[in-house]
Amino acid sequence: MNRVSSLIVLIGVEDTPIIFVVAEWRKPGMNSRVDELLVSAALAIASSRRLVAFTGAGISVESGIPPFRGPGGLWERYDPSILDIQRFNQESAASWKAIKELFYDHWSKCEPNLAHRVLADWEARGLLSFTITQNIDDLHYRSGNRHIAEYHGSLRDLVCRRCGKRLPSLSVSLDHLPPLCPDCGAVLKPDFVFFGEGIPEAASRAAAEAIHSCDCLLMIGTSGEVYPAASLPPAAKRRGAVLIELNPRPSAYTASIVDYFLPFGACEGMEKLNAALLDLR
Numbered sequence: 001m002n003r004v005s006s007l008i009v010l011i012g013v014e015d016t017p018i019i020f021v022v023a024e025w026r027k028p029g030m031n032s033r034v035d036e037l038l039v040s041a042a043l044a045i046a047s048s049r050r051l052v053a054f055t056g057a058g059i060s061v062e063s064g065i066p067p068f069r070g071p072g073g074l075w076e077r078y079d080p081s082i083l084d085i086q087r088f089n090q091e092s093a094a095s096w097k098a099i100k101e102l103f104y105d106h107w108s109k110c111e112p113n114l115a116h117r118v119l120a121d122w123e124a125r126g127l128l129s130f131t132i133t134q135n136i137d138d139l140h141y142r143s144g145n146r147h148i149a150e151y152h153g154s155l156r157d158l159v160c161r162r163c164g165k166r167l168p169s170l171s172v173s174l175d176h177l178p179p180l181c182p183d184c185g186a187v188l189k190p191d192f193v194f195f196g197e198g199i200p201e202a203a204s205r206a207a208a209e210a211i212h213s214c215d216c217l218l219m220i221g222t223s224g225e226v227y228p229a230a231s232l233p234p235a236a237k238r239r240g241a242v243l244i245e246l247n248p249r250p251s252a253y254t255a256s257i258v259d260y261f262l263p264f265g266a267c268e269g270m271e272k273l274n275a276a277l278l279d280l281r
């Protein structure tokens, strides 16, 4: 096993110890605190009984999807009220025009990146039990994850709130806005959570169960500022889970509840973490 380890050298005469020497050795090229943290995080993952991932906008930035918040985020260019449910109900054509520009003209063409693919691989290998995502971009599902709580819904489907009909977004023409239900004629709505709406019940319940049963939580690219999702990692911490954070910059969680902070973007960090896991074998 190539990893930082403690070495205790015991020199003795018969059963009587005389000298203890405590030293450390490192894998060649492993020379930073961050490398040590990567190994520690990999060990925590490898020894966990139930690993859960908690993802935010940062995991999808490298797929070309801009975050809502922060520098360069969508809210610098768009008024957040376009995603207010009351405005959608009152001005559905105008809301849909912005929704089409924001999401459907661009996001459906984006592909899962290496970080999404590693999580899907971990799930397939039984290493990852569950993923809770705040993202609506469908990229976890498209990369192969199936045990997911899409906490804010997804742009994958459009739904009719009058008759309940559900349609894949890609099957619905957006040439004329707003798109209408083919069965009852009501306005179709993207199946993600608008401002003023609650968290989908099934996703909320599944996320709570995952948080309550996990012993290791891997947080990727989340700022920890959007509630109620932001309350999930502290709940895992209170129940004794080890918390690993992968983020290029510290978040609201870093100094308070995180055990291992890995200062990387999602793809670079997941590649390193995956390599560290393989090194443990």
Ligand SMILES: [Zn+2]
Pocket: 160, 161, 162, 163, 164, 165, 181, 182, 183, 184, 185, 186
């Ligand atoms: Zn309908």
